[in-house]
Amino acid sequence: MTSAAEWKEKESQYYIHTFNRQPMVIERGEGVRVWDTEGKEYLDFTAGLAVNNLGHCHPAVTEAIQKQAATLMQTSNLFYTIPQLELAEALVENSCMDKVFFANSGVEANEGAVKLARKYGRLHRDGAQDIITVLNSFHGRTLGMIAATGQPAYQQAWLPLAEGYTNVPYEDLDAIREATTDKTCAVMVEVLQGEGGVNVPTEGYLKGLREWCDENNILLIFDEVQTGMGRLGSLWGYERFDVEPDVMTSAKGLGNGVPIGAFMCKDTCDVLEPGDHGSTFGGNVLTTAAGNATVRYMVENDIPGHARKVGAYLESKLEEMRAARPDVVKGYRGMGLLIALLLQNPIAPAVVAAANNEGVLLNPVLPDAIRFMPPLIITEADVDECMEKLNRAIDTVVAG
Numbered sequence: 001m002t003s004a005a006e007w008k009e010k011e012s013q014y015y016i017h018t019f020n021r022q023p024m025v026i027e028r029g030e031g032v033r034v035w036d037t038e039g040k041e042y043l044d045f046t047a048g049l050a051v052n053n054l055g056h057c058h059p060a061v062t063e064a065i066q067k068q069a070a071t072l073m074q075t076s077n078l079f080y081t082i083p084q085l086e087l088a089e090a091l092v093e094n095s096c097m098d099k100v101f102f103a104n105s106g107v108e109a110n111e112g113a114v115k116l117a118r119k120y121g122r123l124h125r126d127g128a129q130d131i132i133t134v135l136n137s138f139h140g141r142t143l144g145m146i147a148a149t150g151q152p153a154y155q156q157a158w159l160p161l162a163e164g165y166t167n168v169p170y171e172d173l174d175a176i177r178e179a180t181t182d183k184t185c186a187v188m189v190e191v192l193q194g195e196g197g198v199n200v201p202t203e204g205y206l207k208g209l210r211e212w213c214d215e216n217n218i219l220l221i222f223d224e225v226q227t228g229m230g231r232l233g234s235l236w237g238y239e240r241f242d243v244e245p246d247v248m249t250s251a252k253g254l255g256n257g258v259p260i261g262a263f264m265c266k267d268t269c270d271v272l273e274p275g276d277h278g279s280t281f282g283g284n285v286l287t288t289a290a291g292n293a294t295v296r297y298m299v300e301n302d303i304p305g306h307a308r309k310v311g312a313y314l315e316s317k318l319e320e321m322r323a324a325r326p327d328v329v330k331g332y333r334g335m336g337l338l339i340a341l342l343l344q345n346p347i348a349p350a351v352v353a354a355a356n357n358e359g360v361l362l363n364p365v366l367p368d369a370i371r372f373m374p375p376l377i378i379t380e381a382d383v384d385e386c387m388e389k390l391n392r393a394i395d396t397v398v399a400g
């Protein structure tokens with residue numbers, strides 16, 4: 001058997017080194033747990049980066065993939081296909097959106113949303129083509145989306161940046177107003193910043209954006225790549241804030257593990273026409289069959305409602321942890337099952353490494369913050385187990 005050390009050696013020999021990975025080789029997953037090549041079991045509070053929302057290898061999704069893989073794998077968009085239209089229907093019937101286009105990832109969905117906004121600006125706002133985004137955001141890694149992503153760390157090495165993006169401070173409506181010109185066609189934000197450290201906007205921020213966009217005939221784009229598909233305790237994040245966007249993107253949890261993305265729009269801005277956009281794989285029958293099974297299972301079984309309840313339980317446990325060891329834990333923030341534990345010191349990577357040893361997977365989203373993004377199907381007992389293991393991990397790190 002090839003050992004973990006040997007796989008690591010192969011990675012450094014064959015794979016372009018852009019990831020600083022945890023040392024384990026993960027081989028198998030089921031529900032809320034995964035196993036590495038040494039047979040060690042982990043409770044997975046990373047869920048493939050907020051992807052496996054129904055848990056690993058959910059039977060409803062696995063069955064849909066197996067059936068589709070034996071029926072038809074790819075046709076391109078030269079033809080109509082059934083899973084694509086079934087998923088489109090499921091998304092429209094369960095959101096405030098009217099139309100859908102499928103891509104293969106989150107970043108690609110965002111690129112499509114920006115193309116749609118620019119077409120809208122060309123047709124309905126005198127040729128406006130600029131997009132306002134906010135600092136500390138994350139919209140993906142293409143040359144276009146690093147310009148949208150308001151984090152210098154993602155941008156500086158890749159100059160010149162794509163034109164037409166302005167990054168303004170987060171949670172600052174005046175900054176949005178000041179940055180708006182007659183060239184602005186859209187404002188794009190996450191409803192809650194995931195990669196930026198799980199930053200929840202204050203009451204009124206998204207509503208204020210909605211009003212500003214309405215007054216100025218500017219599209220409001222919500223990047224729900226991370227916050228959608230039940231993550232915040234409602235199928236879509238915008239529901240928790242009671243603000244509807246004009247355009248919305250989804251990806252991560254959409255296929256419960258298969259690579260799929262989508263951008264959606266209201267009829268009022270459904271401006272793309274034949275030839276404007278396309279994709280060889282986007283809307284592929286295999287990925288949309290998985291997506292269709294995922295969305296329908298999630299809706300029929302009210303998984304978002306479950307996520308909201310268990311999320312509240314997780315928050316109560318984090319509050320207990322804060323009260324018990326204020327020297328280490330500063331607090332927590334988040335919504336549904338996207339929560340960050342805030343630490344007094346930049347020990348998050350060390351705590352996560354120690355938590356791996358204890359058998360729970362977590363994500364050090366910032367040097368001093370640990371992100372929880374488990375499968376939405378976790379139980380209170382899973383949360384208790386996570387807390388026990390995390391407490392032991394913190395003990396190890398603090399004891400030095």
Ligand SMILES: *Cc1c(COP(=O)(O)O)cnc(C)c1O
Binds near residue numbers: 141190
């Ligand atoms: C992960 C993420 C993306 C990028 O998605 P990819 O599938 O990695 O391209 C974009 N926006 C948000 C909010 C994300 O969390």
